Structure formats: structure tokens, C-alpha cells
Amino acid sequence: MNFSYTKEQLKLKEDCINFAKQELNESIYQNDKTCTFSKENWIKCANFGIQGMAVSPDYGGRKEQLNLLSATLAMEGLGYGCKDNGLPFALSAQMWTVQLPIADFGSELQKQKYLPALASGDKIACHALTEPEAGSDVFSMQTTAKKVDGGYILNGTKCLITLAPVSDLALVFATINPKLGKWGVTAFLVETDALGFSVSKNKDKMGMRTVPIGSLNFKDCFVPEENRLGKEGAGWSITNHSLEYDRCSILASQLGAMECQLEESIKFVKNRKQFGKSVSEFQSVSNRIADMKLRLESSRLLLYKVAWMKSEGKSAMLESALLKLQLSESFVTSSIDAIRNHGGYGYLSENEVERDLRDAIGGVIYAGTSDIQRNIISKLLGL
Amino acid sequence: MEKTIIKHIENELAVEEIEDGLEASDDLLGSGIVDSLGMMKLVSFIEEQFAIEVAPDEMVIDNFMTVENICEYIKTKL
Numbered sequence: 287m288n289f290s291y292t293k294e295q296l297k298l299k300e301d302c303i304n305f306a307k308q309e310l311n312e313s314i315y316q317n318d319k320t321c322t323f324s325k326e327n328w329i330k331c332a333n334f335g336i337q338g339m340a341v342s343p344d345y346g347g348r349k350e351q352l353n354l355l356s357a358t359l360a361m362e363g364l365g366y367g368c369k370d371n372g373l374p375f376a377l378s379a380q381m382w383t384v385q386l387p388i389a390d391f392g393s394e395l396q397k398q399k400y401l402p403a404l405a406s407g408d409k410i411a412c413h414a415l416t417e418p419e420a421g422s423d424v425f426s427m428q429t430t431a432k433k434v435d436g437g438y439i440l441n442g443t444k445c446l447i448t449l450a451p452v453s454d455l456a457l458v459f460a461t462i463n464p465k466l467g468k469w470g471v472t473a474f475l476v477e478t479d480a481l482g483f484s485v486s487k488n489k490d491k492m493g494m495r496t497v498p499i500g501s502l503n504f505k506d507c508f509v510p511e512e513n514r515l516g517k518e519g520a521g522w523s524i525t526n527h528s529l530e531y532d533r534c535s536i537l538a539s540q541l542g543a544m545e546c547q548l549e550e551s552i553k554f555v556k557n558r559k560q561f562g563k564s565v566s567e568f569q570s571v572s573n574r575i576a577d578m579k580l581r582l583e584s585s586r587l588l589l590y591k592v593a594w595m596k597s598e599g600k601s602a603m604l605e606s607a608l609l610k611l612q613l614s615e616s617f618v619t620s621s622i623d624a625i626r627n628h629g630g631y632g633y634l635s636e637n638e639v640e641r642d643l644r645d646a647i648g649g650v651i652y653a654g655t656s657d658i659q660r661n662i663i664s665k666l667l668g669l
Numbered sequence: 670m671e672k673t674i675i676k677h678i679e680n681e682l683a684v685e686e687i688e689d690g691l692e693a694s695d696d697l698l699g700s701g702i703v704d705s706l707g708m709m710k711l712v713s714f715i716e717e718q719f720a721i722e723v724a725p726d727e728m729v730i731d732n733f734m735t736v737e738n739i740c741e742y743i744k745t746k747l
Contacts, residue, residue, distance in 0.1 A: 391726050468698055468705055469730035516726045523728035526709065601713050603706075665706055668681075 289590050295356050299363035305334050306367025314370045315638055318495045321488055323452055327373055332407025336364065340381035341389060345401035354531060358538045358593040365542025369638065371645040372496035374539030379448045380404065382532035383413035384457045387473065387524050391516040396475060400455060411455040414444040414502050415525060429504065431460035431472055437511045438462070438474065440482070440504040448652075450500035451488045453478055458502070459521045471521035475513045482507030493644030530606045533653060534593045537613045540649060541582070541589055544620055547642055548578050551627040558629075574623050581616035588612055604666045611659040614649035621646045670719070670743060674736050677714055682707040693736040708733065715739065721746040 309330050317324060331337065339357045341347025364374045385404050388396055403409035420427045429442025440460055450456070455477055461470040478485055486500040516524050552575060555566040565571050588609040595602040621643035625632040632639035650656045675691050682703045683691070697703050703711060711733075712723050721743060732742035 466699070466730060468708075469734065517729055519729040519731075520726045522705070523725040527725040601709075603709060603713075662706060666710075 287591060287594055289594070291355075291359065295359050298356060299359040302334075302336075302360045302363030303367040306364050309334075310368045310370060310373065314496065315636065315641075317370070318641055319635075321490055321495045321498070323376075323488075323496060323498050324370075324373070325452070327370075328377075328410065329407040331364075331373070331377060332405065336360070336377055337381055337385070337407060338405040340385040341401045341405040345389070345397055346405040347401070353597040354534060355590070355593045355597045358534050358589065361535045361538035362542040362545075362589075365539030366546050367542070368539075369546075370496050371540070371543055371642065372494040374542075375494055375536055376449055376497040378532060378535035378539065379413060380411050382535050383525075383528050384411040384455070386528050386531055387457060387515060388475070390527065391473075391520070391524055392475075393512070395512060396515065400475065404455075409454040410449055410452050411457065412447050412449040412453040412502075413525075414447050414450070414456045414458045416444060416446045418443060418445050427459065427461055427471065428464070429458070429460040430464070431462050431474065431509070433462065434508070438509050438514070440474065440476070440507040440509055442504050444502040446499060446652075447502055448497060448499055450485055450502055451498040453485070456483075456502060457515065458504075459525065460504075462518055466519065468522045469519045471525075472518050473515040473521040473524050474509045475515055476504075476507065476509055480507055480509070491648075493641070493646070493648050495644075529653070530592065530596055530602055533606050533610055534589065534596065536649075536653065537585075537589055537609060538593075540613060540617050540646070541585055543642060543645075544578075544582050544585070544617055547620060547624050548575070548582055550639075551575060551578065551624050554631075555627050571627060574627060578620045578623050581620050585609075585613040585616050604663065607654075607659045607662040607666070610654060611656055611663070614646070615656060617646040617649055618643070671736055671740050673718065674711075674715070674739060677718075678703060678707075678711065678736070681714075682711055691736070693740070695736070696734055697736070699734070711739075715743065719743050719747065 310327050335348060338347035339360060361374055361378065368374060385401060388400055404411055417427050417429060429440065429444065431438040431440050442460060455475060458474045458476050459471055460474060462472050463470040476483060482505045484503045488498040489500055491499060555571050555575065556564055558565045588605065592602045592605045592609050595605060625640055625643060628639050631637050671693055675693065679687060679691050684701060684704055687702065691702065695702060698708060712728065716723055732738055
């Protein structure tokens, strides 16, 4: 394992921090209150080259110059500098669960048609896997794709889909034969203006309120054969393939947010005076800061390890489950600690401390709940 | 090759003990002998044991439904 980063990698992280601080921190309090997605910030990120990190230069990106470790550092920088946790989360979702599968499994036509528009920010895409009756048991899906002349007819519903209400394209998973179980799951690229395809309005939620979420409905929606991504039945491995990349990227931005949160806490408790002295001089406060630092650094080690393993082409099933569990739970606990450190000031929304806690809660649910991560870990340990 | 894979599935990956032993023609996922995590572990085992790389788009029913299918697939990669 080698964590000695190159000058270029460290510069990339620094550039992302500066970019985020200068360009992405307007109106977040208001946007969070009103559940407003900023297309303007999405475009700014594309112009800066964020979405292009998952696309090769042939299709308007810069993937060949960046391995996963570099992209992870970049997202950590973005998470540190950007006070909106939702934006890096949404970017990661598109980059690694839509762009990467198209880049790795798509036909030349699909790559030409979709990747440049996604890298440039002109188009937005979502990954549609979860269903009302298929959450953690996601491959028990009921959305069907019936083979017909020239393509497939899709029927079914997808729910809790990040970016759905603002997407132009959806990577949809449907079964071509429910009897085949996981082996029947097939991936399709469906444009959201297709006949028989409807999308719900944005749904209000606890955290990550700047990222729209919604449902997709397919009623006899025809999808041409050329829009099938990969082979019939390859949907299961296509989605698994991107999972570890997506986790690294999402969790990297959360790690950056945790680092920023810790620094803000330290600054606050040093300045805040009670009983004639700085509250940081009370051990109950300073010990809490020490615990936040421990969570941050232990999470960082796991994140860098997984990113390094994936960069080396190694499988990281156990490590990525440990990472997801450790980092997402740590972000929740440290977000509560940050509020405690700030006292009543941290409880008021206008001071933008409590938002981290609301944003962090989603992390223990999406992309595999903490319960599921524990199941995976124990199973991989032979239990 | 077949015996090695069967032994590994029986000893390490099977969700429950297989009473009469695993047959090379048994449907691994369809009959619940291994679950999806077990299938991922099986792919890792095959890659390491036979020094091949299983591309994600090759993880389809034609190649991985039974031990027989897996052996045929591995032979195409050697």
C-alpha cells in the first residue's frame, strides 16, 4: 500500500477545494430549505472537469489521466470545500453508476451519444435500480423487459432514484425473465422523453435536500435494442462493477465534509468562552474533539485503502463494506458531536451546523444499509 | 478443475450443507446453493485459482449457471 501522493494528485485536491469554496457555496441554506437543485452549480462542476473524471478524453473527459485514487482525492477536496453535501453525492451517483457503466460496457454508439453530453453537464442521468418491493433485496425486482421486434417493452416502477426528476437519461435495470432471478437482470439506457416513461415530482426528504429524488414509471415503454447496455442478463454484474467506485467517491466527499466539520468545531470551541475560559479547556469538550479526529482518520485509512486496491485492479469486497459502515456511521456520530460542540448555536438551522446531521443520516441507508454491510462483513469472515 | 470448484463451493460458499453433494449440472444461483455474495467470492476464487480475469459483462447465466458452465467458460480463457 502506498499513500504517498504525487504533486499532481495533491494539486488536484487543492484545486477542487479552492474551486468549491469560490464557486459552489452560494444560497445553500435557502436551497436546502426549499429542496432546490442548482443546475448552475452542476454546470460549473462540469466546466471545472468533475463529471469528466469518469469519462475518457475520447468522449470529452479526462479519465485516462486519473486513476480512482486521484478521483477519490478530488471528491474529498470537493466535499471539504463545498458546504452542500448533496451536490458531490449527486455528482458521484451520475459519474460512477451511469457514466462508468456506459464507458465500460456501452457500444460505440452509446458512448458517442451520451458520454460527451454527461461530461459537459448538458445532460443529467440517473441510475434506476431500487423498487418499492426490492430495496436491499434489490435483485428481486419486478420491472420487466419483454423482448419484441427491434427492442424491449418495459413495465414497472422504480423508486428513491437520485436525480430522477431532473434527469434526461436513466440507466434502468429490468428483468427479461423473472424465473432467471439475478441472471435475468438487464440494463437499459432510457431517455426520459420516451413514450410510456413518466417521472414523479421531487420528493421532500430529511437531508441531501438539494438533490432531487423521485420515482420512475414505465408503462409499455418501448426501448430499442441499441439502448440495451451490455448483454442480456449482465445487469447484475454491471451494477456490482460500479458499486465500489461509487462508494469511494461518495464517501470521499463525506470524508472531506467531516474534516471541514472538525476544523469548524475546533475553531468554535476555542473561541467560545464560558465560566471565564474557552470551552475547549473542558475535557468533556476536548475529548469529544479527539473522538471526532479518531473517526476521521480511521475512516480516511479505510477509504484510501479501498481506492488503492481498486486502482491496483484488486477486489475489495470486505474492505469496501468496512469502509461504508465505518465512514457513514462516523459521519452521523461526528455530526451530533459537532452540534454538541456548538451548543444552541449549532441547533439553529441558519448557522449551517445541523444540516450535516440530516445529510449524514442518508449515508447509513443508501448504497447498502449499515445492517447489510454488517451482514456482508460477517459473511466474508466465514460466519 | 471441476472437482476443485465443486469442493470450494461445498466447503466455502454453499448457503446450507448440500446433502447428496453438489452436481456439476446443479443451478447454483437458481436453486439457492450460493447467494449473490457467494457468487462474487466464487468469481474471485476462479480468477485467483486459474489465473484468469472475469470481465463483468461475462458474468452471465451462460457462463455461471452451473459448475459445468463455469468449467467451459474457464477453458475458453486459458
